[in-house]
Amino acid sequence: MMTSLPHRRRLLLTATLATLSLSAVGAPTPSLVPGGIAHLPVAPASEPRPDVRFGDKPVLVRREGTQWAAWIGLPLDLTPGQHAVSITRHGRTEARQLTLTDKAYPVQHLRIKNPRMVEPDPADLRRIEAEAATQNEVKTLFRDTESVQIDFIPPVDGRHSSAFGLRRTFNGQPRAPHRGLDIAASTGTPAMAPAAGVVTHVGDFFFNGKTVFIDHGQGLISMFCHLDSVALAAGTPVAQDKVVGTVGSSGRATGPHLHWSVFLNGTPVDPALFIR
Numbered sequence: 001m002m003t004s005l006p007h008r009r010r011l012l013l014t015a016t017l018a019t020l021s022l023s024a025v026g027a028p029t030p031s032l033v034p035g036g037i038a039h040l041p042v043a044p045a046s047e048p049r050p051d052v053r054f055g056d057k058p059v060l061v062r063r064e065g066t067q068w069a070a071w072i073g074l075p076l077d078l079t080p081g082q083h084a085v086s087i088t089r090h091g092r093t094e095a096r097q098l099t100l101t102d103k104a105y106p107v108q109h110l111r112i113k114n115p116r117m118v119e120p121d122p123a124d125l126r127r128i129e130a131e132a133a134t135q136n137e138v139k140t141l142f143r144d145t146e147s148v149q150i151d152f153i154p155p156v157d158g159r160h161s162s163a164f165g166l167r168r169t170f171n172g173q174p175r176a177p178h179r180g181l182d183i184a185a186s187t188g189t190p191a192m193a194p195a196a197g198v199v200t201h202v203g204d205f206f207f208n209g210k211t212v213f214i215d216h217g218q219g220l221i222s223m224f225c226h227l228d229s230v231a232l233a234a235g236t237p238v239a240q241d242k243v244v245g246t247v248g249s250s251g252r253a254t255g256p257h258l259h260w261s262v263f264l265n266g267t268p269v270d271p272a273l274f275i276r
Contacts, residue, residue, distance in 0.1 A: 026151035028071065029273045033103035034080075035165050037269050038072040040096065042087050049146065051088040057140075057265040059085075060218040062148050071150070071220075073264025074100065076165060076177055105165035105177065111254070124206060131205045138201040138213045139221055140266040148217040149195040152274040153240060155224065156192065156247060156258050158185040164270040179268035180223070180261035187228050187256040189247040193238040194222055194260075194274065202234050208259070209251025212244050219266065225259035226251050 030039040043050045045063050052059050052070040060071040072085065080102040084095045120128060162182035197216040204210050208225035212232070215221050228248025238244060249256045262271040 026276065028150060028152075029276070031270070031273055032074070032098060032100050034074055034078045034100065035076045035103070035105075035268070035270050036074050036100075037264065037273050038070075038074060038085075038098050040070045040072065040085060040098070041067045042070050042096075043068045043089050047089060053086040053088075054083075054265055058142055058219065059265045060148060060220055062150070062218075063146070071264060072098070073219075073267040073269045074098075075267040076179070103165070105163075105167055108162060108166040108178070114252075120206070128206050131203070131207075134201070134203065135205070135208075135211075135223075139223065139261075139263045139268075140219075141200060141215055141221065142219045143198070143215050143217050145217040148220055149197075149240065150216075150220070150274070152194040153192070154183070154275050155194045155222070155260055156183050156185050156189055158183040158189070158258075160184075160272070161257055164268075164272060180225070180259045181271040183258045183260065185247045185256065185258060187246070187248050189256075189258075190243045191224055191227065191245050191247055191258050193240055193242045193244055195240050197222070197238055199232050199234050199236045199238060199244065202230050202232070205251060207252045209253065210245070210248065211251075214238060214244065219264060221263040223259075223261040223263070225261070226253045226257060228256075 028037050030037055032038055042052055045066050045068055049061055049068055052061050054072045061068055078100055080100050082097045082099055084097060087094050087096060161184040162178055164181050166178040193214055195216050197214040200215045201213040210227040210230055212224045212230055226249055227245040230245040232244050247256055247258050260271050261268050262274060
């Protein structure tokens, strides 16, 4: 049965108002591509907050005006096409579909002076494996809190020197895609929390150097890498624009810069979508 014209106008008006509302609060820019973000209204705000999952992972759900809306991280290795989102309301589960389009990320060729940063020795590999397990645990945390700040600010001012998703080679050898945004800045430049949260882990890693994780809530997590210094300990609450460290070139870096990764439901997404 065809939708009546007045009803279609109401749907269009609702969608338009939702878009205007997202712009007003500085929300992320939805992008239905691998490495992007989906924004999906899922239930009226008069209902209890629904449980929404992508794959087997819970996703961020927040109250936005008269509705509950989900923000879903889309993994870089997702194929274009249909992908199901599971929504549970009143004890019943329904599936909604997201339609992804393809995105071709360019290739970046880098030269690294320290050969161990390209071909680690056996002791390095054992360290890297242990550090990867720690980082995987921290970046997949889900702290269930109803209030999640999504109107991010840039953590540091500077040129975006390496974009998210670049297919990288180091000294001619293919490596994993770039899972963050590099912002060029001088050593010692303060790096600020892009939104309120809690520092969940501080480490000094083989590849990432001095690193800070900030948990913003419901699986939305920032990671700062290659820092010169760290100002806060794990467990410290942070407000937006709180200094958490200073820019440096620790770990595998070709020069001073801030590597900023953003994780949603355990997967890295493009940080540039969070800043306008």
